[in-house]
Amino acid sequence: MTLDEQLTTVDALRRRDFPAQRTHSARTESGPGFHIAALRVSRELWDADPAEVAEAEEELGAALTALVGALSLRWGEPEVLDLSGVLERSARGLPVRPPLDALCGYVPRMYAWRSADRWIAVGVGQGDPVLPLQLLVAVGEGEATGAAGAPGRGR
Structure with missing residues (x-):
């Protein structure tokens, strides 16, 4: 997916209504108050040599940098969301609201902006070292999370 297609x-997703119940399609998961979509996905890395993994990390990192740059032109500098606190909360069995419950297991950090009554966040993650890397966008209502994993101020 090109940068223009990613922005589209x-x-x-910013304009799409949130469904009443969780739904899944090939590259999108939605639910009450959120959407998550894969904008770019590497190949599976279960049999990849370290050079292929490094190449995939570099490619997805560059795509993330370009997307953050384009979105920053629209909405200013992003808030950096460290999802480690959310992951810790989830691991302790404490409630974590969607879509952070789905994201915290494989996206360590996201870049977020506020647009009207929604927040938009992008990041690169990987659920397991053998799974593909993914460039993701999440759109949610309410507030984005702060660095400690508790509800915080969105942008």
């Missing part, structure tokens, strides 16, 4: 997807 971000805009479509």
Whole structure:
């Protein structure tokens, strides 16, 4: 997916109504108050040599940098969301609201902005070293999370 296609997807998710129940499609998960979409996905890395893994990390990192740059032109500098506190909360069996419950297991850090009554966040993650790397966008209502994993101020 090109940068223009990624921006089109971000805009479509920003405008799309949230469903009453969780739904899944090939690259999108939605639910009450959120959407998550894969904008770019590497190949599976279960049999990849370290050079292939490094190449995939570099490629997805560059795509993230370009997307953050484009979104920053629209909405200013992003808030950096460290999801480690959310992951810790989840691991202790404490409640974590969607979509952070789904994201915290494989995206360590996201870049977030506020647009009207929604927040938009992007990041690169990988659920397991053998799974593909993914460039993701999440759109949610309410406030984005702060660094400690508790509800915080969005942008």
